[in-house]
Amino acid sequence: MFTPRLAVFDMDGTLLDSVPDLAACSRELLEICHLPPLTDAEVRTMIGNGVPTLVQRVLDAGHKKLKAITSQPYVLPFTKAEAVQKFMELYTPRATRLSRLFPGTQQALEQLKSAGWLLAVCTNKPEVAAQRILDNFGLTSLFAAIGGGDSFAAHKPDPAHLLGTIKQAGGEVSRSVMIGDMPPDCGAATGAGVRFVFAAWGYGSSALAAQADAQAGSMMDIPSVLPVLLPA
Structure with missing residues (x-):
């Protein structure tokens, strides 16, 4: 299948x-x-x-x-x-009074969805807060799963958090990519055996790029970076 x-x-x-x-x-x-x-x-x-x-x-x-x-x-x-x-x-x-989506986020997510990708969130933020944020920005329907920091027994960098999110989304490890900006994202991906894309626009140090399978300069680059890393 x-x-x-x-x-x-x-x-x-x-x-x-x-x-x-x-x-x-x-x-x-x-x-x-x-x-x-x-x-x-x-x-x-x-x-x-x-x-x-x-x-x-x-x-x-x-x-x-x-x-x-x-x-x-x-x-x-x-x-x-x-x-x-x-x-x-x-x-x-x-949670969204002053915070904003990074430029190109909604367009990138919709483009991936249209291309047949499943989408999920794996965040150390509590699930209720993550859900509310996605609801407020009208993005909830794009995601197959939202794995919050309290959704499972473990959270990033423990790979169990990412693995649980992948399972919840109906995905497979071999056909999954983690996109993040911080060491816990990279650690979870590495431990789970999942490819990792460094989000260079985020809060993490640029040194993390050396540990990533690929990097992207902005959310707008993600729809072109992911297919190279994980072809159909």
Whole structure:
């Protein structure tokens, strides 16, 4: 039985420029915790390993800034788990208030879909947030599966996350490609035995290109890069 080719996309830094909203919510959380704010550029370096890691990095950076200006002891007003919950309460309703799709994203996805590709998302962002973002941009119907960071027992860079997303989408490993911008994307693809395309327009270091099977300069290049890497 013929299985269509499957393109699996990371979300933050690949489909979506999410820094503006993630940074704004990080600053709101820091304010609640009575910690100094972070810039968009600072938060950008913390994205890619899921919300719990992002929140931990944000709180650590805020605490470090506080220690630089006062010697007073500091105690977080709630647990780390509660901080993550608070962040999601701030972020989920406003995930697309300032964030935008990268140029050419919708056109590229529609072009791939028209060419017979299956499409999926594999993101460390919680599934409910990823689903809401795709709904808000009118993209949900293009995707056969949305594998969030909490959709399976593991998340990127664990290959089980990507493998679960591929299975959910009805794809096959040998006919799948992962497109992403960060080491967790590359790590999941390598561990799963899936070809990896480095999204050079995203948040990751250009050094990651050396570990990729191919790279693309923009989402608009993806429809031409993928068929070369994985012919019909």
